[in-house]
Amino acid sequence: xxxxxxxxxxxxxxxxxxxPLFNPATGDKIVDLPFGDVVDYQLAIDSAINAWxxxxxxxxxxxxxxxxxxxxxxxxxxxxxxxxxxxxxxxxLVEAKAEIGVAANLFEWFAEEGKRCYGRTxxxxxxxxxxxxxxxxxxxxxxxxxxxxxxxxxxxCWAAILASGCTLVARSSEHTPLTAMxxxxxxxxxxxxxxxxxFVHGDAPSAGNIFLEHPKVRKISFTGSTEVGKILMxxxxxxxxxxxxEMGGNAPAIICKDMDPVYAAKESVKGKFRNAGQVCIAPQRxxxxxxxxxxxxxxxxxxxxxxxVGNGLDEATQMGPLxxxxxxxxVLQFIEKAKSEGAKIHCGxxxxxxxxxxxxxxxxxxxxxxxxxxxxxxxxxxxxxxYETDEEAMAMANDVPFGLAAYVMTENLNKAxxxxxxxxxxxxxxxxxxxxATEAPFGGWKESxxxxxxxxxxxxxxxxxxxxxxxxx
Numbered sequence: 512x513x514x515x516x517x518x519x520x521x522x523x524x525x526x527x528x529x530x531p532l533f534n535p536a537t538g539d540k541i542v543d544l545p546f547g548d549v550v551d552y553q554l555a556i557d558s559a560i561n562a563w564x565x566x567x568x569x570x571x572x573x574x575x576x577x578x579x580x581x582x583x584x585x586x587x588x589x590x591x592x593x594x595x596x597x598x599x600x601x602x603x604l605v606e607a608k609a610e611i612g613v614a615a616n617l618f619e620w621f622a623e624e625g626k627r628c629y630g631r632t633x634x635x636x637x638x639x640x641x642x643x644x645x646x647x648x649x650x651x652x653x654x655x656x657x658x659x660x661x662x663x664x665x666x667x668c669w670a671a672i673l674a675s676g677c678t679l680v681a682r683s684s685e686h687t688p689l690t691a692m693x694x695x696x697x698x699x700x701x702x703x704x705x706x707x708x709x710f711v712h713g714d715a716p717s718a719g720n721i722f723l724e725h726p727k728v729r730k731i732s733f734t735g736s737t738e739v740g741k742i743l744m745x746x747x748x749x750x751x752x753x754x755x756x757e758m759g760g761n762a763p764a765i766i767c768k769d770m771d772p773v774y775a776a777k778e779s780v781k782g783k784f785r786n787a788g789q790v791c792i793a794p795q796r797x798x799x800x801x802x803x804x805x806x807x808x809x810x811x812x813x814x815x816x817x818x819x820v821g822n823g824l825d826e827a828t829q830m831g832p833l834x835x836x837x838x839x840x841x842v843l844q845f846i847e848k849a850k851s852e853g854a855k856i857h858c859g860x861x862x863x864x865x866x867x868x869x870x871x872x873x874x875x876x877x878x879x880x881x882x883x884x885x886x887x888x889x890x891x892x893x894x895x896x897x898y899e900t901d902e903e904a905m906a907m908a909n910d911v912p913f914g915l916a917a918y919v920m921t922e923n924l925n926k927a928x929x930x931x932x933x934x935x936x937x938x939x940x941x942x943x944x945x946x947x948a949t950e951a952p953f954g955g956w957k958e959s960x961x962x963x964x965x966x967x968x969x970x971x972x973x974x975x976x977x978x979x980x981x982x983x984x
Contacts, residue, residue, distance in 0.1 A: 513542060513544055514544075515712055516695045516699070516708070516709060517555045517558055517710075518706045524548070524551055525551055525554070526547070526548060528546045529543040529546055530543070530712075532544055532599060532686075534867075535599075535833065536824075537822070538866050538867055538868070542689075544688060544712055547711045548713055548717050549717040549721055551711045552682075552713065552717060555680045555709035555711050556651060556653075556725055556728060558705070558709055559651045559706055560651055561706050562678050562705065562706030563648075563651060566704060567650075567676035567677070569676070571625040571628065572626060574622070574625055574673065574674060575626060576622075576702075577622075577698070577701045578619070578622035578625075578670060578673060578674060579618070579619055579622045580700075580702065581618045581697045582616070582618040582622070583615075584697040584701055585611060585694065586612070586615045588693065588697070589611050589615075590608075591693070592607075592611050592662070593607040594607075595689045596611070596662065597831075599661065600659075601787070601823055601832040601834065601867075601868070603828045603829060603830070603831055604823055610660055610662050610663050613662075618666060620670075620949045620950060621673075621674035621970060622670075624674060625674035625675065625970065627967075628646050628675070628974065630643055639984040640981065641984065642978065642979070642980045642981075643978075643979050645976075645979065646971065646976060647974060647977055648676030648677045649730050649753070649975055650727065651677065651678050652677045652728070652732060653728050653732070654679060654731075654733075655732070655733045655734070656683050656735075657684055658687040659789045659791070661683065661687035662690050662694060664683075665694055667953070667964050667965060667969070668964060669698075671965075671969045671970050672732070672973050673703075673707065674970060675973040675974050676974075677729075677730075678707050678709075680709045680728070682710075682715070685713075685715070686834055688712045695708060719739070719742070719743060723747060723750065724750070726750050729753060730753040730754065730755065731752060731753070732964075733755070733757070733758075734791075739758075740756045744961075754961055755961065756961045757915075757954065757955065757959075758959050758960050759889075759958065760792055760795075760887060760913050760915030760916055761795050761911045762793060762796070762916040763794070763795075763796045763798060763908035763911075763917050763934070764794035764796070764797045764798070764917070764920070765905075765908060765917075765919045766779070766920045767800055767926055768800035768802045769922045769923050769926075770921060770922060772803035772806035772807040773806065773807075776807045777814055778920070779807075779811065779920075780814040780815055780818075781944065783795075783797075783893045784815075784893070787830050787831055787833055787872075787891045788889065788893075789890060792946070794893075794918050794944065797893060798897075798898045799897055800899075807895065808874070808895060811895070812858050812874060815873075816858055818872050822867070832869045833869075835868060838868070839868045839870055843862060849894075853878075854875050854876065854877045854881060854883070854894075855876040855877075856873065856874070859871035859872045859874060859891070860873030860892065872892075873891060873892045873893065874893050874895065875893065876894075876896070877895070877896050885912075905930065905933055908934055908935075909935045914936040915937060915938065915956075915960065916938040916939070916955075917934040917935075917939055917940075919939070919941055921941075921942070936955065937959065937960070947965065949966075950965070951966045952964070952965060952966040952967075952969065953965040953969070
């Protein structure tokens with residue numbers, strides 16, 4: 512199973528190349544895996560093309576049975592998958608199990624949603640004319656997913672792609688391929704026909720380039736950085752390739768003066784340091800009313816210092832390592848840049864010595880003039896800034912090019928509505944830090960993305976609308 516999956520077979524890379532996979536908690540090698548290139552992606556695309564006509568012609572009820580069986584198999588193997596996810600991603604075991612459960616839910620939900628992809632009839636001005644709109648699958652879709660959620664990210668797009676009647680060529684992150692291989696294995700065990708779902712563990716630029724250049728790849732689903740997303744946008748003009756992009760974030764969180772600051776701090780710390788802050792929708796910039804600002808900081812310091820950092824396989828661990836050494840260094844450099852601009856470090860922000868890519872969770876105080884706040888840190892750094900008026904908080908919150916998620920904590924209904932409608936983001940959490948759901952759309956504004964995943968919107972991302980007009984009746 513620890514190979515590429517093309518046309519129903521687990522195979523080595525054509526070149527014979529391999530690449531080691533490392534455990535971020537120990538720095539030790541887990542395994543050597545086949546590592547493909549453009550030749551492997553071409554084989555996978557050819558297989559998906561050959562399988563598409565048969566797959567798209569199947570009943571959505573047929574496709575649903577395979578996807579529901581996939582969900583069942585994933586749930587049955589949750590212990591095995593979770594352990595390997597922890598080994599390759601570093602996240603705590605409890606988070607890994609929860610994520611795998613959501614991945615299974617996504618396959619089950621899209622299995623059912625595929626049955627509800629209704630069209631519509633349109634009344635005509637002309638009595639001798641009939642019009643209807645139907646939805647049909649696009650064709651072959653290339654999916655490139657990120658390392659921070661090794662099960663959720665693939666499941667979110669793979670399930671929708673397959674439920675829509677499209678065929679799939681998938682590439683997961685080279686840092687977390689084992690979880691994706693488990694999900695592909697579950698699809699195989701569930702009876703997915705040969706060529707319908709393909710997986711290549713290989714070079715990222717090769718995947719992006721061939722997906723853009725191949726005229727039969729109708730769409731690319733991408734989860735990753737804004738920089739890479741923009742490269743894909745530039746290249747998509749070659750074949751008018753459609754894109755679904757979930758890119759960077761820099762989520763603001765506004766803590767209003769009517770909130771209990773101790774409670775708000777405790778909940779904010781939970782939301783911020785999940786998966787060591789390596790979450791696209793994680794709150795990063797906390798804007799706290801000045802009347803409760805110091806109370807919030809005092810409570811947050813206590814909570815942060817009590818976070819147990821360690822190997823995710825240890826049940827006591829609350830925060831694992833960062834994904835690799837380069838990423839840890841980028842977060843530490845972010846902290847140094849912030850300090851050079853005058854930011855105040857209340858606690859943490861230090862490299863932890865020993866094996867693995869660990870650092871201490873950081874609480875940093877900034878002001879509205881600090882330019883570093885406009886950058887996404889994507890790590891365990893919580894930035895707090897006081898504000899005086901709601902208008903000031905809103906202006907600071909929206910003053911970034913990103914718009915994936917935003918948060919507000921308040922007991923006041925008027926403020927909840929004001930902030931939720933004025934914040935420039937595709938996802939708003941009011942008094943919660945997990946605003947996404949399998950059945951709800953997930954997507955960003957501004958430079959945070961194009962299109963939506965999950966919910967009924969996620970299915971329609973991979974379907975074309977067609978008007979059928981019959982005249983002269």
